[in-house]
Each structure stands twice: as structure tokens, then as C-alpha cells.
Amino acid sequence: METVKQKLFNEVEGTCSGKHGFIIAVTTIDNIGHGIIQPGRGFVLYPVKYKAIVFRPFKGQVMDAVVNQVNKVGLFCDIGPLSCFVSRHCIPPDMEFEPNANPPCYKTKDDSVVSKMLKSMWESALFDEVRRMNCRQMLYQILNFAMIVSSALMIWKGLMVVTNSESPIVVVLSGSMEPAFHRGDLLLLTNDMEDPIRTGDITVFKIEGRDIPIVHRVIKVHEKSNMETKFLTKGDNNQVDDRGLYAPGQFWLQRKDVVGRAKGFVPYIGMLTILMNDYPKLKYAVLACLALFVLIHRE
Numbered sequence: 001m002e003t004v005k006q007k008l009f010n011e012v013e014g015t016c017s018g019k020h021g022f023i024i025a026v027t028t029i030d031n032i033g034h035g036i037i038q039p040g041r042g043f044v045l046y047p048v049k050y051k052a053i054v055f056r057p058f059k060g061q062v063m064d065a066v067v068n069q070v071n072k073v074g075l076f077c078d079i080g081p082l083s084c085f086v087s088r089h090c091i092p093p094d095m096e097f098e099p100n101a102n103p104p105c106y107k108t109k110d111d112s113v114v115s116k117m118l119k120s121m122w123e124s125a126l127f128d129e130v131r132r133m134n135c136r137q138m139l140y141q142i143l144n145f146a147m148i149v150s151s152a153l154m155i156w157k158g159l160m161v162v163t164n165s166e167s168p169i170v171v172v173l174s175g176s177m178e179p180a181f182h183r184g185d186l187l188l189l190t191n192d193m194e195d196p197i198r199t200g201d202i203t204v205f206k207i208e209g210r211d212i213p214i215v216h217r218v219i220k221v222h223e224k225s226n227m228e229t230k231f232l233t234k235g236d237n238n239q240v241d242d243r244g245l246y247a248p249g250q251f252w253l254q255r256k257d258v259v260g261r262a263k264g265f266v267p268y269i270g271m272l273t274i275l276m277n278d279y280p281k282l283k284y285a286v287l288a289c290l291a292l293f294v295l296i297h298r299e
Contacts, residue, residue, distance in 0.1 A: 070097075070103065070104050070105055070106065071097075071104060072088065072097050072099065073088055074088045075106070095107060141294065144294060145291060145294045148294060156168075163189060163190045163191060163260065164190065164191045164192060164193065165189045165190060165191040165259060165260035166259060167189065167204070167213065167259050167260065168188065168189050168190075168260065169186060169187070169188060169189070170186075170187050170189060170204055170213060170215065170259075170260075171184065171185070171186055171187070171270030171273045171274065172184065172185045172186075172187065172215055172270065173212065173274060173277075175237055176215075176216065176235030176236070176237050176238050177202070177215055177216065177217070177235055177236050177237060178236065178237045179236070179237075180202070180217075180236050181202075181215065181262075181265060182267065182268065183271075183274065184267075184268045184269070184270045184271035184274055185265050185266065185267050185268060185269075185270060186265060186266040186267075186269045186270040187202075187204070187215065187262045187264075187265050188262070188263055188264040188265065188266075189204055189259065189260025189261060189262060189263065190260055190261060190263050191258060191259065191260040191261065193255075195261075196223065196229065197218060197221060197223075197229050197231055197255070197258070197261075198218065198221065199218055199219060199220065199221050200217065200218060201217070201218045201261050202215065202216070202217050202218075202261060202262040203215075203216065203217070203218055203231075203233060203253075203258055203260075203261050203262075204258070204259040204260050204261070204262065205233065205253055205257045205258050205259060206257055206259055207245060207246055207247055207250075207257070208247040208250075209247060213259050214233075214242070214245065215262070216233040216234055216235045216236075216238075216242055217233060217234060217235070217236055218231050218232070218233055219232055219233065219234045219241065220232040222252070229254065229255050230252035230253065230254055231252060231253050232251075232252060232253070233253060
């Protein structure tokens with residue numbers, strides 16, 4: 001029995017190497033206030049009831065820890081099928097034992113202690129994981145990251161070959177094509193040179209001097225042959241045609257200006273791209289988080 005108890009204690013004692021992670025008091029909402037740990041109730045936030053949880057930083061999950069007994073040396077709780085003991089030194093230092101409470105409990109002193117502790121535990125565990133890696137493990141993780149990047153690049157280049165388009169996937173950046181397409185819609189393009197351009201086609205084209213392609217509908221076509229086609233475009237939600245958007249002295253688009261024609265779309269899935277373009281810091285933060293996740297994630 002003592003061996004089993006020691007094993008359970010080692011698994012949840014609150015260290016970075018613990019199998020189940022950290023025993024912490026935390027809530028599932030932003031409003032974190034004074035709370036207590038009580039037998040049979042877990043973590044309680046006045047006036048709402050909460051449970052204590054186990055935080056597993058590298059699994060990205062939390063587990064319920066239902067508290068059964070509280071005393072000055074720690075607490076007993078159930079984590080799934082396991083009955084575990086958590087010693088006093090593993091309970092957040094900002095929680096004080098209140099022996100005169102009925103029943104006895106550990107009580108928080110600071111409104112923001114839980115969120116601060118969660119953040120510090122995450123940062124500590126994160127850097128501990130990196131420090132524990134040897135040179136070979138670090139190189140392996142870097143190779144994994146390089147493989148993910150190269151695989152994405154190969155898929156993109158493969159789509160370019162299959163669709164004959166330099167940009168087989170584009171995101172609608174404005175509302176000029178509403179109600180057909182909305183801002184954030186993802187368009188799937190092809191650029192078959194044997195397929196003639198016709199009135200009504202939704203075309204993605206580039207203008208000299210502009211870096212971002214434009215998605216508009218063809219409204220007029222003048223055709224001598226398939227390779228000598230001139231056409232005019234207009235946004236469905238615009239009052240006038242696109243001649244004001246073309247390069248100075250340009251009145252018609254030609255086939256060489258076409259990036260592709262829309263053959264399908266996925267609604268709103270490109271909003272993340274728009275947000276990252278509007279807020280460059282968000283883009284760098286997302287990329288940094290993804291890179292860090294790949295480097296430290298060992299599974």
C-alpha cells in the first residue's frame with residue numbers, strides 16, 4: 001500500500017516531470033477571483049463552484065482533480081481513476097490553509113494569483129523542456145520542422161503545375177464581389193490556356209504596378225483567337241467597370257494578365273490570412289508559436 005501511495009505521489013507531486021502535470025486552482029472563465037479548495041467540491045470561486053484541475057503543459061489539456069480531503073500537509077484528490085496525494089509544497093504558495101473553516105480548505109489571497117501562476121508554470125515548463133534536449137534531439141526537431149516546411153512547399157508547387165496557375169489559391173480581400181464572394185473567402189483557381197475566356201467568368205488578374213491580384217467578373221470580351229483575347233472586368237458590387245484600376249492607358253485586359261479563373265471556393269476560411277496581413281505582429285506571433293510547437297513537441 002505504501003508503494004502504491006508513493007507511486008501516486010511521484011506522479012502528481014507538481015514538478016515538470018510529473019506524469020499528470022501540475023495541480024493548480026484555475027477557472028474556465030476570464031473572471032478569476034477569490035476561491036477555495038474544499039473536500040468534495042474542488043476549487044470554488046464565489047459565488048460559482050469550480051474544481052481544481054491538473055494542468056498538462058505539453059499535452060495542451062487539463063484534467064479534473066476532485067478534492068476528497070484537505071489538511072495542513074496537503075490534499076487528497078481523484079484524477080480520473082487515480083486517488084492521489086498532493087503535498088503542501090505543491091499547492092500554490094498564494095493559497096493559505098484555513099483549519100477553522102468548515103470544512104478545512106486552502107484559500108486564495110489574490111484575485112489574479114491563478115492566472116499569473118498558470119502563465120509562470122507554462123513558461124517554466126516550456127524552457128525546462130528545451131533545456132532537457134540534447135544536441136541530437138534538437139537536430140531531430142529542426143529536421144522535423146524543415147520537413148513540414150518543405151512538404152508544404154512541395155504541395156504548393158504541385159498545385160501550381162496541376163492548375164497551370166502561379167497562385168492556385170487566393171483569398172478575397174475586399175467586398176467588391178459581394179454577394180457572390182465575401183471578404184475572407186478562399187478561391188480555388190485554374191488557368192487552362194485551351195479554355196477560352198467568356199463573359200461571366202470570375203477572373204483573377206494582375207495589373208502592372210500592383211502586387212496584389214484582383215478578383216472580378218468578365219463583362220465584355222473581344223476575341224480574334226483564343227490567344228488574342230481582350231476583355232473588360234467589373235466587381236459585382238461596384239458601380240463602374242475596372243478601367244480606373246488598370247494601368248495608365250490600358251483599357252482592356254489580355255490573356256497574359258490572367259492568374260486564373262475561380263472554379264470553387266471555401267467561405268471565410270481565409271480570414272486568418274487577412275488578419276495576419278492587417279496585423280503583422282500577429283503573423284509573426286503565429287509563425288513563432290508554430291515553430292516553437294514543432295521544435296518542442298516530441299510525439
